[in-house]
Amino acid sequence: ETKDPYPEIVQQIQPICYEQGVYFGSRSHILDVRPPLVITQAQAEHAANVIEAALRAALNN
Structure with missing residues (x-):
């Protein structure tokens, strides 16, 4: 809602996504998604x- 960068969210969702086989890079608060x-x-x-699902889980914590 504030549009402020939120780098912690990337750190929270990255391991969740990796466990599900979804890999992406990250730079601070940016998800760097590059599909094949x-x-x-x-x-x-x-x-x-x-x-x-990872974003929803992280935002609900």
């Missing part, structure tokens, strides 16, 4: 769902 050039819709949806 060849990806199925199911794989893209899985990655999006994992990131969303």
Whole structure:
């Protein structure tokens, strides 16, 4: 709501995503998501769902 950077959230969700097989880089408060050039819709949806669930879990704590 404040639009202030929140680097702690990235540190919280990265291990959760890694456990689910979703890997991304991070720079401070930025998620650096770079999907492969060849990806199925199911794989893209899985990655999006994992990131969303991790964000929701981190924000509820």
